Amino acid sequence: MKLPEPVNKIPVTCxxxxxxxxxxxxxxxxxxxxxxxxxRLTGTKExxxxxxxxxxxxxxxxxxxxxxxxxxxxxxxxxxxxxxxVADGERLHAVQRAFVECGGAQCGICTPGMVLAAVRLLEExxxxxxxxxxxxxxGNLCRCTxxxxxxxxxxRACQKE
Amino acid sequence: xxxxxxxxxxxxxxxxxxxxxxxTGAALYVDDLSPQGLLHGVTVRSRVPRGRIKEIVFExxxxxxxxxxxxxxxxxxxxxxxxxxxxxxxxxxxxxxxPEEPILLLAHEDRHLLEEARxxxxxxxxxxxxxxxxxxxxxxxEIVWGEDNVFKSFLVEKGDVxxxxxxxxxxxxxxxxxxxxxxxxxxxxxxxxxxxxxxxxVIVEGSMQCPYYVHKALxxxxxxxxxxxxxxxxxxxxxxxxxxxxxxxxxxHAALLAWKSGRPVKMAYDRAEDMAATTKRHPSRTRHRTAxxxxxxxxxxxxxxxxxxxxxxxxxxxxxxxxTIHSAGPYNCPNVRVRSRAVATNAPPHGAFRGFxxxxxxxxxxxxxxxxxxxVGLAPEELRRRNFIRRGDTTATGQVIxxxxxxxxxxxxxxxxxDYHAKRERFARENQSNIVxxxxxxxxxxxxxxxxxxxxKFLQSVVGCEATAEGRVRVLAASTEIGQGTNTIFAQIAxxxxxxxxxxVEVVRxxxxxxxxxxPTVASRTCMIVGKLVETSALGIRQILEGGGxxxxxxxxxxxxxxxxxxxxxxxxxxxxxxxxxxxxVNWDDQLYRGDAYSAFAWAAYVAEVSVDxxxxxxxxxxxxxxxxxxxxxxxVLAAGQIEGGVxxxxxxxxxxxxxxxxGRMANAQMTNYIIPTSADMPPVxxxxxxxxxxxxxxGAKGIGELPMDGPAPAVVSALEQATGVAFxxxxxxPEEIMEAMERSRQ
Numbered sequence: 001m002k003l004p005e006p007v008n009k010i011p012v013t014c015x016x017x018x019x020x021x022x023x024x025x026x027x028x029x030x031x032x033x034x035x036x037x038x039x040r041l042t043g044t045k046e047x048x049x050x051x052x053x054x055x056x057x058x059x060x061x062x063x064x065x066x067x068x069x070x071x072x073x074x075x076x077x078x079x080x081x082x083x084x085x086v087a088d089g090e091r092l093h094a095v096q097r098a099f100v101e102c103g104g105a106q107c108g109i110c111t112p113g114m115v116l117a118a119v120r121l122l123e124e125x126x127x128x129x130x131x132x133x134x135x136x137x138x139g140n141l142c143r144c145t146x147x148x149x150x151x152x153x154x155x156r157a158c159q160k161e
Numbered sequence: 162x163x164x165x166x167x168x169x170x171x172x173x174x175x176x177x178x179x180x181x182x183x184x185t186g187a188a189l190y191v192d193d194l195s196p197q198g199l200l201h202g203v204t205v206r207s208r209v210p211r212g213r214i215k216e217i218v219f220e221x222x223x224x225x226x227x228x229x230x231x232x233x234x235x236x237x238x239x240x241x242x243x244x245x246x247x248x249x250x251x252x253x254x255x256x257x258x259x260p261e262e263p264i265l266l267l268a269h270e271d272r273h274l275l276e277e278a279r280x281x282x283x284x285x286x287x288x289x290x291x292x293x294x295x296x297x298x299x300x301x302x303e304i305v306w307g308e309d310n311v312f313k314s315f316l317v318e319k320g321d322v323x324x325x326x327x328x329x330x331x332x333x334x335x336x337x338x339x340x341x342x343x344x345x346x347x348x349x350x351x352x353x354x355x356x357x358x359x360x361x362x363v364i365v366e367g368s369m370q371c372p373y374y375v376h377k378a379l380x381x382x383x384x385x386x387x388x389x390x391x392x393x394x395x396x397x398x399x400x401x402x403x404x405x406x407x408x409x410x411x412x413x414h415a416a417l418l419a420w421k422s423g424r425p426v427k428m429a430y431d432r433a434e435d436m437a438a439t440t441k442r443h444p445s446r447t448r449h450r451t452a453x454x455x456x457x458x459x460x461x462x463x464x465x466x467x468x469x470x471x472x473x474x475x476x477x478x479x480x481x482x483x484x485t486i487h488s489a490g491p492y493n494c495p496n497v498r499v500r501s502r503a504v505a506t507n508a509p510p511h512g513a514f515r516g517f518x519x520x521x522x523x524x525x526x527x528x529x530x531x532x533x534x535x536x537v538g539l540a541p542e543e544l545r546r547r548n549f550i551r552r553g554d555t556t557a558t559g560q561v562i563x564x565x566x567x568x569x570x571x572x573x574x575x576x577x578x579x580d581y582h583a584k585r586e587r588f589a590r591e592n593q594s595n596i597v598x599x600x601x602x603x604x605x606x607x608x609x610x611x612x613x614x615x616x617x618k619f620l621q622s623v624v625g626c627e628a629t630a631e632g633r634v635r636v637l638a639a640s641t642e643i644g645q646g647t648n649t650i651f652a653q654i655a656x657x658x659x660x661x662x663x664x665x666v667e668v669v670r671x672x673x674x675x676x677x678x679x680x681p682t683v684a685s686r687t688c689m690i691v692g693k694l695v696e697t698s699a700l701g702i703r704q705i706l707e708g709g710g711x712x713x714x715x716x717x718x719x720x721x722x723x724x725x726x727x728x729x730x731x732x733x734x735x736x737x738x739x740x741x742x743x744x745x746x747v748n749w750d751d752q753l754y755r756g757d758a759y760s761a762f763a764w765a766a767y768v769a770e771v772s773v774d775x776x777x778x779x780x781x782x783x784x785x786x787x788x789x790x791x792x793x794x795x796x797x798v799l800a801a802g803q804i805e806g807g808v809x810x811x812x813x814x815x816x817x818x819x820x821x822x823x824x825g826r827m828a829n830a831q832m833t834n835y836i837i838p839t840s841a842d843m844p845p846v847x848x849x850x851x852x853x854x855x856x857x858x859x860x861g862a863k864g865i866g867e868l869p870m871d872g873p874a875p876a877v878v879s880a881l882e883q884a885t886g887v888a889f890x891x892x893x894x895x896p897e898e899i900m901e902a903m904e905r906s907r908q
Contacts, residue, residue, distance in 0.1 A: 042193035043186020045398070047348045048432040052832035055348055083186035092184065100180035103798040106806065107644025108183030109349040109398025115184055138841040141832070143346050143399050144644045146809030147840040149802050 014075045016041070017085025027073035031065075032056045034072045035082060043083035043112045047141070054140030057113035058082050064120045064139070083112035086119060094160040095119050095153070104153030106144035114140045118154045127158060170653040171860040174798040175663050178648035179396070191352040191367045191395040192429045200229065200268040202418045202428040203275050205282045206438065207253065207262040210507040210825035211291035211305060214255055217265060220281040228278060229268040229422040236417065238384030242409050242475075243377050248306075249473035249510065251382060251413050257286060258305065259472035260826040261438040261509045263410070268418040268426050291507035293825055295446050295467050298504040305472070306505030312470050313478035313503045315485045317557055317754050320496030325461035326452040334536045335450045338525035339891040340874070342469075342820040343442035343813075344827075345514050346837055349398020351407055351439055352429035355415035362389030363416045369408035370400045370641050371681035372671045378409035379416060394671040400643040401810070402513030405683050406475055407439045436830035440512025441820065443468040443480055443503070447488070447525030452496075457539045459548045461496040462557075464488045466522050470503045471510035477503035480511075482613050484518025486758045487871075489557035490526045491568055491607040492548045497557040508825040513683060515810060516870035519608055527604040527875030528890055531882070541879070542572060545605050559755045562762075563746075564855065571788050571851060572605055572766040578847055579768040579786040588883060596775050599783070602879025603768045604872040609759025610864025611686040614749035617741060617760075623677035624691060625738045626655060626698035630729035632722030634659060634702070636668045636695055637736075639679040640687045645866055646799035647687055651695050653795060654859045658699035661718060677738060685864025688795060689761065692859040694739045701737030744857060761855050761863045765789035767808075767872035770844070771880040775903065778896040780884075782812050782844045782877060789868060793854040793861035800865055801848045807869025808846050813837045814870075815877040819893045 009024040016039060025034050035041045035058070044067055047055030051066040058067045059081040060074075086093045095118045098104065105111040114137065121128055121136035128136065133154050134147075142150060182188040217232070219225050233240050233254035240254060241247035253264045264284055269275040290303045297303075298310045306312065326333060353367030363379050372392040379390045392412070397404060415428040430439070445468045452461040466488050470477030481503040489497050534544035549568040555561050576582060581601055588599040611617050625637035636655050642648045652666040659666075669675055679691050706712040709732070711724035728735050749756040770784040787804050794800045817836040821828040829835045854861025874892045882888045887902040 036193075037195070041186075042189070045190070045349070046192065046431075047350075048832045050432070050831060050833060053348060053432075087185055092181070096184040099184045100176050101174075103174075103177070103802045105177065105180055105183045106646075106802060107347070107349070107397065107399040108179070108188050109190065109347075111183050112186045134840045138839045141348060141837060141839060143348055143401070143810070143837065144806045145802055146805035146807075146838075146846055147843050148805040148846050149798070150840070 010073065012072055012076050014077060015079045017081055025072045028071045030068050031070040031072050031075055032067040035067060041082050041084050045109055045112060047109065052141070054113045054117065055110050057116045057140060059116055059120060064117055083115060086115060093119060095122065095157040098153040098156035098160065102153040102156050103149040104145065110140060110142045114142065114150060118157065121154070122158060128154070168657055168860060170657050170663050171795050174796060175649060175653060177646065178652055178668060179642065188396045190349055190398055191354055194354050194366065194395070196425045198424045200270050200418065200422055200424050200426045201272045201275055202266060202268045202415055202426045203279045204263045204414060205265040205267065205279055205284065207257040207260055207264055207284060207286070209257060209286050209288050210260045212257045212286040212288040214253060214257060214264065214284060215287055216285040218283040218285060220283060223278045223281045227269060229418055231266040231417045231421055235421055236382065237420065238382050241381065242413065243381040244406055244409065244475055245478060246474040249475065251410065259507050259509050260824065263414065266414050266418050268422055291825060293506055293508065293822065295469050295504055298506050299467070305507055310505045311502050312474045312505060313481050315482065315499070315501045315754055317485060317497065317499040319557055319559055322461045322463050322496045322498040325496040328460070331452045331454060331460055332536055333450060333452050334533045336529045336532050336890065338447045338528050340445045340521045340524050341893055342444045342511065343514060343818050344436055344820065344835060345401040345403030347399025347401060347403055350430045350432055350435040351404060351411050352427065353408060353412040353415045354425060354427045355412065355419040356425045357416050357419040358423055362391070363420070364391045365412040365416055366393040366395050367408055367412055368397045368404055369394055370404045370643055370683060372639050372641070372673050373678045374406060374681060375409050375412045376673045378413060382413045392673045394641050397641060397643045401515045402517065402683065403440060404643070405513040405681060407512065432832060433830045436835065437827045438509055440475070440510055442514035443470060443477065443511040443518065443521065445521035447522055449525065449529040451529065451533055453533055453537055455537060457537045457544050457547045459492060459494040462489055462494050464499045466499060466501040468503050468518065468521065469506050469511060471506060471508045473510045475510040475512050477511065480513065480518040484522040486558060486609065486613060487519035488522035488526060490523060491550045491605060491764060493550045493554040494548065499557060506825065508822070515807065516867045517684065519867065520870045520874065523606045523871045524874045524892060527606065528878060531879055532888065542603070545572065556758065558758045560757045565853065566764055567790070568605055568764060568766070571764060571790060572603070574849060574851065575603065575766040575768045575786050575788040578788065578849060579770065579784065581768055584770065585883065592884065598773045598775060598884040599770065600880040600883030601768065601770045602876050602883060603766060604875035604879065605766045606871045607762040607764045608685065608868040608871055610761050610763060611690045611759060612684055613758055614756065615751055617690060618743040620680040620741065622680035622691060622694060622741045623738055624679050624694035624698050625677055625736055626695065626702050628702050628725045628735045630726050632725040634661060634666045634699070636666060637676045638691055638695065639671045639676050640691045641671050641682045643682065645803060646796060647682070649799060650688055650692060650795045654692050654695050655699040658696050659703055659721070661721060665718065685866045685868070688862050689858040689864045690741065692862065694741060696859040697739040698737045701739065702735060705735060705737065760857055761792070763789060763791045763863050763865060763868045765868055765872055767876045769873065769876035769880045771877060771884055773881065773884045773899060778900040780816050780881060780894070780896065780899060781842065785844045785846045787846060787869060787872070788849045788851065790851040790853050791865045791868065792858060792863035793852055794850050795860060795862045800850065803865050804848045804869045805846045808873050809838050809843055811870050811873025812843070812877060815874040815892045816894060819895055
């Protein structure tokens with residue numbers, strides 16, 4: 001027997017890390033899968049698939065979103081920034097450098113999302129208080145660090161900027 | 162410190178070896194690999210806690226001929242996950258023993274169709290009665306494992322407990338304490354990628370802590386010679402014990418599908434499956450009966466420690482062992498009896514999780530000592546002071562403490578840093594009127610590093626060090642980097658041994674085709690035990706080059722490179738392997754469970770401050786101080802990171818992380834309702850190391866990874882007692898329990 005006929009794929013055009021891309025995808029496909037499987041940008045991780053852990057965080061038109069909850073149809077015409085688009089070529093972003101220096105990354109699986117959350121925070125608020133940092137990162141779970149060194153990394157990154 | 166080693170890197174916060182790859186997203190985890198022709202694999206599981214399989218029905222509506230289907234009958238070797246016993250099948254063959262038992266495997270290239278297919282396999286079963294608690298298991302309500310539901314029991318005897326308790330004038334204090342299951346919740350779920358064929362053998366890459374455990378299991382599963390099985394660790398997104406034994410299961414499943422299909426098969430669990438089906442921390446019940454003199458000297462401790470092992474033996478006997486040995490804590494008591502049992506229930510097997518049984522028994526002891534202190538009218542810290550173990554005293558297993566132990570000084574330091582006494586007094590006063598009640602509490606404890614007893618002797622771990630013709634140094638070890646910093650500290654240790662720069666040392670990715678068996682990455686043994694072998698191997702390279710006249714003392718990096726080249730040209734490859742040898746003064750009796758349980762202990766005193774909002778009954782940890790002695794600190798940033806992360810897991814276990822069981826199944830297998838601390842929940846964690854170099858380890862470092870899991874829960878619950886007036890005797894303590902207990906105590 002045949003499965004129910006799937007909806008047709010649609011063409012989607014968006015900007016990913018400053019490059020315009022066009023691809024065909026099912027409208028309800030998760031942005032996460034399209035990035036990882038379609039565009040081979042595997043720096044975006046799947047931790048829970050239900051919008052709780054933030055490992056799949058990307059910036060969509062400057063907003064931090066869980067890409068596991070974003071249907072790709074919503075990405076039409078959007079500017080998407082993933083972890084692969086944070087460093088400037090070989091030159092790490094101040095947040096990335098600070099994460100390496102301060103021990104903000106341990107196992108590294110939450111790190112791409114965490115770095116993007118921190119980048120987003122500093123773009124909006126270059127001098128955050130500790131409460132601002134806690135609030136801004138509260139959607140990104142880390143099981144290794146207890147967050148202490150992640151806060152330090154963000155503070156260090158502000159000092160460098 | 163070994164002779165002739167200049168510390169230049171040890172003690173310094175060098176950048177994490179793989180840090181750049183991790184912050185740029187370039188690090189490759191197993192789910193990031195997609196070789197040509199890849200199939201995805203899934204597991205069809207039981208839905209009853211115990212029963213007999215009558216029939217497996219493939220519902221219509223699925224193009225079954227496109228699927229690879231594997232059942233127990235497809236297994237080429239033995240249908241058992243080789244670990245300690247061979248009681249756990251890879252795929253149920255007739256009998257089901259827990260509600261997530263794997264029964265059948267499916268593979269297909271389309272993940273979405275695969276999920277439809279998984280739901281279209283119906284397993285017809287005849288249910289059998291099951292047991293779900295330690296009590297039901299011990300009462301033998303049903304015999305669900307072996308002859309008596311008991312995987313393992315231990316008896317530790319020191320002195321004469323009965324005689325001591327019968328003495329006149331002693332005060333006897335009893336108590337019962339419980340701890341709940343806890344999910345490791347590494348953010349990367351378990352996953353493996355396998356290729357297999359009858360000629361080449363089986364190759365598995367995956368997220369794991371112990372490549373040689375997986376290797377041993379695959380050899381048995383396929384009946385292949387060891388050289389036909391190759392296991393490679395991919396970047397691993399956290400383990401905490403949760404990737405100690407379980408990867409053998411998932412690797413075997415992926416490999417069976419690959420074997421049958423002839424194509425690469427990836428099996429990557431989603432979060433719900435990972436939480437429901439893989440191992441968790443063993444739930445426990447501990448009963449204490451303590452005899453104490455009126456002035457607070459411990460005379461006799463009788464401890465019954467029982468843990469729920471789930472449906473199969475897995476590592477429960479070893480978890481039980483560590484919990485048993487730690488159950489009497491860092492105290493000097495002349496008479497101790499510990500009886501312990503690991504029992505079977507019809508839940509997925511419980512397994513390794515940071516601390517490995519010790520957090521459970523230490524929670525019980527620390528809560529109990531607060532009760533003992535109350536019974537004799539002493540402050541909890543004064544009771545501890547009168548009983549702390551010191552150099553020359555013996556532990557419960559009769560181990561004479563040969564190092565200097567300054568528990569009292571650690572506790573004093575923790576009190577100073579946390580302002581304990583002033584806060585305790587202030588909270589007592591302010592709680593009478595404030596709506597938000599506060600409390601401060603502490604725990605004092607120790608954690609043994611390395612395998613228990615004769616474990617390290619049996620493991621005979623091996624580490625290699627290689628100097629290439631180009632003068633690069635490569636460390637060859639099976640110890641895995643799982644976030645804790647193995648790559649970094651091994652490079653520091655080897656570079657110091659050879660007098661080279663950090664950048665000139667490479668730590669090779671664990672691949673059983675390249676690295677020797679250095680034992681598993683568990684038990685806080687990587688730095689202290691395996692690190693020492695790294696140091697010895699690196700020194701061996703230097704001795705060969707110097708002894709062969711290739712190198713003179715005081716060499717430069719350039720001279721080292723030239724010496725390596727000359728050695729390669731004239732003699733050949735330069736590799737040195739070192740095998741672990743147990744120090745002669747470490748003696749352990751496995752029969753009597755007496756002797757030197759660990760070659761070294763780390764010691765600690767933790768203080769927690771909590772608040773309880775009596776409108777919402779939300780409890781928060783507001784401040785945390787962790788003071789410990791772990792020998793020498795190899796890398797201050799990584800070491801502090803281990804403590805902070807462990808504290809966060811301990812806080813979660815104490816206040817947030819409740820596994821809701823429904824007939825052996827985890828009902829809240831989601832991050833939505835199994836709650837771990839977020840950045841908004843964690844208090845500041847102030848970490849302080851007291852350094853006391855340990856002579857038997859590289860640069861004097863003792864194990865560190867598990868220690869911080871032991872102290873937070875008892876410290877937090879002790880603080881809760883001050884805040885609420887209720888002496889809770891279990892974890893996790895949830896808000897509704899606080900509400901009920903406080904309302905009850907007001908009546």
